[in-house]
Amino acid sequence: MIDPVIEAKQLTLRLSDKTIIDNVSFTLEQNKIYGLLGRNGAGKTTLLSLLAGFRNPTSGAITVNGEDVFENRAVVENISFIRDVKMDSDSDRLEDYLKGVALFRPHFDWEYAMTLVERFKLPIDSPMNKLSRGMQSAAHVIIGLASRAPITIFDEAYLGMDAPARDIFYKEVLNEYMERPRTIILSTHLISEVASMLEDVLILHQGSLMLHDRTESLLSRGTTITGDAAAVDGFTREKKVLNEQILGQTKSAMVYGELTETERSQAERQGLQIGPVALQELFIHLTGEKHNE
Numbered sequence: 001m002i003d004p005v006i007e008a009k010q011l012t013l014r015l016s017d018k019t020i021i022d023n024v025s026f027t028l029e030q031n032k033i034y035g036l037l038g039r040n041g042a043g044k045t046t047l048l049s050l051l052a053g054f055r056n057p058t059s060g061a062i063t064v065n066g067e068d069v070f071e072n073r074a075v076v077e078n079i080s081f082i083r084d085v086k087m088d089s090d091s092d093r094l095e096d097y098l099k100g101v102a103l104f105r106p107h108f109d110w111e112y113a114m115t116l117v118e119r120f121k122l123p124i125d126s127p128m129n130k131l132s133r134g135m136q137s138a139a140h141v142i143i144g145l146a147s148r149a150p151i152t153i154f155d156e157a158y159l160g161m162d163a164p165a166r167d168i169f170y171k172e173v174l175n176e177y178m179e180r181p182r183t184i185i186l187s188t189h190l191i192s193e194v195a196s197m198l199e200d201v202l203i204l205h206q207g208s209l210m211l212h213d214r215t216e217s218l219l220s221r222g223t224t225i226t227g228d229a230a231a232v233d234g235f236t237r238e239k240k241v242l243n244e245q246i247l248g249q250t251k252s253a254m255v256y257g258e259l260t261e262t263e264r265s266q267a268e269r270q271g272l273q274i275g276p277v278a279l280q281e282l283f284i285h286l287t288g289e290k291h292n293e
């Protein structure tokens, strides 16, 4: 499959009379890294299951290059959907497990998978259910990376992994993406760790798509003001402050909303530094209780 374009049109899923995905529409262009963010229960896994063809929408459509995904083998074999599932009852050795998975994945690179097994220091002969939680996560991440599917989805796949293992994962994702561009969707609560990798961000809130924007333009909605604590307080008095940090006499405040040119020169005159806002703070603000009252 070349250059997959994913389109959701008024996508809706109801389960037991509850609307889980509510009239969601978006277009995902080929070969970008997308971040799918949302609070617990927002519907991220459900949306990704629809995209991976595991579920049939109640109404609306989700297509890849114009073709419906559900029960469409030609499309689905180009999608790798990696979740953090526990393998408590699977006694296959890791090597056999990977061999089994590779059979159904046309782009699977066995040599790369073995390199990753070494990088994550996984015992290749161990039964899956004897691996630690983090090692099981790493095994799934290896499948996602080595499958080299044109559409690769990591749904909290790396939650059990410790910080050094996650670091390896992020580096591998970026390396792979540079060498073999593909569409990668990362659904995560570890926003600060992945923020710099994301080209576009989608925020799902209570089943609806709240926002789809380039990360850069999303980040321009907020500003960090740093400097003398009293000056920062004066400057931000009328503004929506998302978060503040104080270190001695110095204060750093994240505010929502773009600054005007006049405000920027005013800040400069007062010796205040202006910097970018963190994606995580924006996310907390946009999906927090108060913003949605």
Ligand SMILES: Nc1ncnc2c1ncn2[C@@H]1O[C@H](COP(=O)(O)OP(=O)(O)OP(=O)(O)O)[C@@H](O)[C@H]1O
Binding pocket: 015, 016, 018, 020, 038, 039, 040, 041, 042, 043, 044, 045, 046, 047
């Ligand atoms: N089979 C089902 N039947 C009924 N409701 C379901 C079913 N599966 C999920 N839900 C509900 O759908 C909503 C969305 O769940 P989903 O797992 O997609 O959210 P999520 O954004 O991935 O959450 P988290 O970040 O906590 O993993 C939740 O309210 C959940 O209870």
